[in-house]
Amino acid sequence: QVRLQESGPGLVKPSQTLSLTCTVSGGSISSAGYYWSWIRQHPGKGLEWIAYIYYSGSTYYNPSLKSRVTISVDTSKNQFSLKLSSVTAADTAVYYCARVWGQRIDYWGQGTLVTVSS
């Protein structure tokens, strides 16, 4: 059973960079055909896709966030990460990491709330 676990600061100051890591267990992040994604959900709102990455390093970004987002993968640690720069209160959300396979998102982490506040 694949499990994904987000980790990182729960509080980030405005204008700083939000950094989160997702640790994958129960399977290899380097397995062919799987992509690894970040998705967020503003409080009381819907889901917003942020980015996804293949183990080889190929990346895909939400055009509306692309200028501020970097997704990366560390196959040696079976982890992938998210960096979101120049954050504002509008970036306060629950951030999920997830696995994408065959055009579906089949495994999700439990989510981590990140609050942007001074």
Place this chain on the structure above:
Amino acid sequence: SYELTQPPSVSVSPGQTASITCSGDKLGDKFACWYQQKPGQSPVLVIYQDNKRPSGIPERFSGSNSGNTATLTISGTQAMDEADYYCQAWDSSIVVFGGGTKLTVL
């Protein structure tokens, strides 16, 4: 940019059939997925590739996709099905979610 539109809310009586729609330009030419999210929980995939159910998802969940509309159907709706439901599709290599539908079972 590609958009998917869902009704904000749908109500259904226990035991009846609930239908949740998702509209997008030529959505029928793409594969649609559906996710269920209960309060305080992560989303769960309930339908993929328009009409396939992942292991462990009850048979009462079904899906269809044609023209500009994908539909999630829950037959014999149970109280435990009360949740938010999100459709999702791909526009080239971009993931797109619908705005979500709150299903109330009353």
